[in-house]
Amino acid sequence: MVEAILTGFMGSGKTTIGKLLARTAHCTHLDLDDLIVKYAKKTINQLFAEQGEKYFRDLETELLVKVLEQPGILSTGGGTIGSVQNRQLLEKNTAPVIYLKTSLDSVICRLHGDNTRPLFQSYAAFFTLYQRRMYAYEQSADFTIITDNKSPARIAEEIQSLLTFEHA
Numbered sequence: 652m653v654e655a656i657l658t659g660f661m662g663s664g665k666t667t668i669g670k671l672l673a674r675t676a677h678c679t680h681l682d683l684d685d686l687i688v689k690y691a692k693k694t695i696n697q698l699f700a701e702q703g704e705k706y707f708r709d710l711e712t713e714l715l716v717k718v719l720e721q722p723g724i725l726s727t728g729g730g731t732i733g734s735v736q737n738r739q740l741l742e743k744n745t746a747p748v749i750y751l752k753t754s755l756d757s758v759i760c761r762l763h764g765d766n767t768r769p770l771f772q773s774y775a776a777f778f779t780l781y782q783r784r785m786y787a788y789e790q791s792a793d794f795t796i797i798t799d800n801k802s803p804a805r806i807a808e809e810i811q812s813l814l815t816f817e818h819a
């Protein structure tokens with residue numbers, strides 16, 4: 652079973668923080684997007700362009716089921732909490748779900764010039780997606796960490812103290 656699950660919008664730092672947490676805890680970092688890319692042998696952009704978003708989402712759910720059984724820290728994709736099925740899978744799992752809450756301004760700033768995310772295109776579409784997903788992130792979270800104006804190291808430390816406290 653995974654030990655902690657990171658959620659949040661694109662650019663909230665799930666991959667960055669997951670790596671730091673896993674390094675400190677000497678455990679495996681599991682990144683759902685990476686697993687999809689490795690499994691499909693295609694980039695996320697290619698998957699969206701060639702197979703479509705539905706294919707990507709189905710693969711995401713299939714691999715989420717498997718990865719939740721593995722030991723380590725899991726960084727989900729930004730849209731993993733988008734489906735009811737995925738939210739139920741996270742809910743059923745006993746690992747704490749940590750939501751990296753990040754303002755739209757911060758994520759836009761962090762992702763500036765990055766073209767690896769097919770859903771980071773027009774500002775209007777990004778804004779709508781952000782608004783639409785907020786509730787799902789909040790609802791599926793056991794803990795919420797605000798990441799704006801904090802370094803990845805500081806965020807990882809906050810999460811470590813949270814998890815240590817939880818186990819005390």
Ligand SMILES: Nc1ncnc2c1ncn2[C@@H]1O[C@H](COP(=O)(O)OP(=O)(O)OP(=O)(O)O)[C@@H](O)[C@H]1O
Binds near residue numbers: 662726730761
């Ligand atoms: N706390 C932070 N402060 C500043 N920059 C950050 C912070 N966390 C992450 N970043 C930067 O933001 C970018 C996106 O981070 P990352 O890939 O970890 O986000 P993500 O949540 O995994 O996104 P996705 O949902 O697309 O997988 C990277 O360039 C990373 O270095």
Ligand SMILES: O=C(O)C1=C[C@@H](O)[C@@H](O)[C@H](O)C1
Binds near residue numbers: 661727730768
């Ligand atoms: O927010 C999203 O829908 C996405 C976020 C990334 O992690 C990837 O899973 C992909 O780019 C889609």
Ligand SMILES: [Mg+2]
Binds near residue numbers: 666726728
């Ligand atoms: Mg990521």
